[in-house]
Amino acid sequence: MEENFQPSDQMEPLSESDRLEQTCIEGAYLLQVSRSFFPWKNGLLLHRMSSLLNEKSKFHSIPISRRMQNQEECGAGGGATSCEFEDWGSFGDEAIIQQKSEISADEAQKIPFVADKEPISALAAEYQSGSPILLEKIKILGEQYAAIRRTRGDGNCFFRSFMFSYLEHILDSQDQAEVDRIKAKVEECRKTLQSLGYTDFTFEDFFALFLEQLDSVLQGNESSISHDELIIRSRDQSISDYVVMFFRFVTAGEIRKRSEFFEPFVMGLSNGTVEQFCKSAVEPMGEESDHVHITALSDALGVPIRVVYLDRSSCDTGGVSATMTFSTQNKCNCWFWTSEC
Amino acid sequence: MIDFSRVQKELQECSRDMEASGIKVTPVSDNLVNLSGTIPGPIGTPYEGGIFKIDITLPDGYPFEPPKMHFVTKVWHPNVSSQSGAICLDILKDQWSPALTLKTALLSVQALLSAPEPDDPQDAVVAQQYLRDYQTFLGTARYWTETFAKTSSLGVEEKVQKLVEMGFPEALVRSSLEAVGGDENLALEKLCSG
Numbered sequence: 244m245e246e247n248f249q250p251s252d253q254m255e256p257l258s259e260s261d262r263l264e265q266t267c268i269e270g271a272y273l274l275q276v277s278r279s280f281f282p283w284k285n286g287l288l289l290h291r292m293s294s295l296l297n298e299k300s301k302f303h304s305i306p307i308s309r310r311m312q313n314q315e316e317c318g319a320g321g322g323a324t325s326c327e328f329e330d331w332g333s334f335g336d337e338a339i340i341q342q343k344s345e346i347s348a349d350e351a352q353k354i355p356f357v358a359d360k361e362p363i364s365a366l367a368a369e370y371q372s373g374s375p376i377l378l379e380k381i382k383i384l385g386e387q388y389a390a391i392r393r394t395r396g397d398g399n400c401f402f403r404s405f406m407f408s409y410l411e412h413i414l415d416s417q418d419q420a421e422v423d424r425i426k427a428k429v430e431e432c433r434k435t436l437q438s439l440g441y442t443d444f445t446f447e448d449f450f451a452l453f454l455e456q457l458d459s460v461l462q463g464n465e466s467s468i469s470h471d472e473l474i475i476r477s478r479d480q481s482i483s484d485y486v487v488m489f490f491r492f493v494t495a496g497e498i499r500k501r502s503e504f505f506e507p508f509v510m511g512l513s514n515g516t517v518e519q520f521c522k523s524a525v526e527p528m529g530e531e532s533d534h535v536h537i538t539a540l541s542d543a544l545g546v547p548i549r550v551v552y553l554d555r556s557s558c559d560t561g562g563v564s565a566t567m568t569f570s571t572q573n574k575c576n577c578w579f580w581t582s583e584c
Numbered sequence: 585m586i587d588f589s590r591v592q593k594e595l596q597e598c599s600r601d602m603e604a605s606g607i608k609v610t611p612v613s614d615n616l617v618n619l620s621g622t623i624p625g626p627i628g629t630p631y632e633g634g635i636f637k638i639d640i641t642l643p644d645g646y647p648f649e650p651p652k653m654h655f656v657t658k659v660w661h662p663n664v665s666s667q668s669g670a671i672c673l674d675i676l677k678d679q680w681s682p683a684l685t686l687k688t689a690l691l692s693v694q695a696l697l698s699a700p701e702p703d704d705p706q707d708a709v710v711a712q713q714y715l716r717d718y719q720t721f722l723g724t725a726r727y728w729t730e731t732f733a734k735t736s737s738l739g740v741e742e743k744v745q746k747l748v749e750m751g752f753p754e755a756l757v758r759s760s761l762e763a764v765g766g767d768e769n770l771a772l773e774k775l776c777s778g
Contacts, residue, residue: 448590491681
């Protein structure tokens with residue numbers, strides 16, 4: 244997927260001052276080393292590099308994801324009485340759904356939606372026998388980030404990571420101005436959905452729940468919550484999934500509102516129209532996020548996102564780190580691509 | 585935990601534009617977990633004129649999990665089990681989203697009646713017939729609509745009896761009725777000309 248991000252005229256490197264202004268969220272995707280053997284993908288999200296702010300100890304971060312690719316097939320079950328593949332008769336929809344929920348339950352035991360903070364060295368230990376390029380990249384990550392948090396690989400890891408990172412950022416910064424700003428953006432998103440013909444009751448609960456979380460991370464009122472409580476809520480499905488769905492609505496609304504801009508990117512990911520893409524790859528829970536989702540969410544809410552890819556690629560000069568920042572500052576509709584290469 | 589306030593809003597919305605959409609959803613029990621939906625057969629298809637009843641059960645995770653739907657009315661369609669009424673439709677499975685509603689799901693089922701996908705079948709027998717002998721498929725689908733989805737018209741047994749009383753052999757009456765999609769007059773014509 245990196246190939247989709249070739250720098251073009253539109254893109255320009257971030258200056259150091261830009262980086263410092265972009266307080267918010269940083270993220271990294273870790274692509275599985277050997278996808279042919281392991282058909283899943285790992286994702287990591289990292290918080291902003293602490294050393295830039297000289298507060299390394301405060302920095303934390305991240306989510307990892309791991310998810311089986313969709314392998315289920317429709318049909319071949321049910322009323323298939325004279326099917327050529329009789330053995331398939333036992334794999335009806337019910338069986339497939341049950342197997343999927345077993346996989347999810349299995350995964351849920353391994354890792355909560357948002358896990359505890361771990362040092363970067365834990366990541367290095369995991370890849371100890373892996374590619375030296377990966378280890379080198381993890382070392383670079385270690386210079387920039389103090390810790391990671393893993394997120395459950397249920398296909399919602401990007402949105403879940405964004406939720407936690409953003410709310411944690413507000414909790415830490417108590418930035419009232421930022422809260423006011425994003426609330427205005429959320430209202431815009433609500434209008435966007437209405438103008439696109441979404442029925443109010445399909446999205447209003449999700450909007451309300453997100454705004455509630457936003458208020459509760461600001462201290463000094465009755466509903467204020469602590470950092471521990473934020474973690475508990477992020478792991479509580481009845482809250483966490485609602486916020487994830489809120490972001491999915493916002494993302495779908497942004498993509499459809501600016502469908503002309505997103506169309507060529509969507510065409511690279513699927514065969515259908517922008518609307519079909521939103522219906523099949525954005526709105527359903529558990530659908531993984533790609534650069535289109537990330538760009539749209541970042542644009543819709545006006546929150547910069549940095550994605551760091553941890554893969555085995557390297558460049559001629561020996562550099563091994565690549566960062567992509569999705570930003571709505573300065574110019575809209577473009578992302579910045581920076582690399583050590 | 586089902587979001588019942590949302591379910592109530594959905595029911596209100598459905599009843600509000602029932603005239604326009606023809607889609608109806610009503611609760612079967614007090615608890616709003618079991619619902620019953622009906623969709624009119626799409627015009628220009630062998631299902632035209634039929635009213636199809638669909639049983640709806642809301643799972644605990646609704647609206648995060650899809651509603652469970654199956655046809656109560658028997659229907660001859662590649663993506664619906666002719667035995668159980670089970671429906672093969674992506675939005676009722678992994679493509680479900682809380683952005684969808686019972687009404688939009690039923691509209692999708694209605695659209696599926698208009699546009700069968702025999703390559704991704706629920707009922708292999710029907711799908712095979714659809715692909716290999718489309719005319720027979722049309723006849724059977726019409727016959728099933730006539731027989732099972734039209735409550736106001738005479739039951740098929742009554743038609744058979746009427747024609748048998750006219751002196752035609754029962755087996756021939758049944759095959760003729762099936763061939764013309766259950767229409768009594770067309771069957772009579774066919775029997776006379778045959």
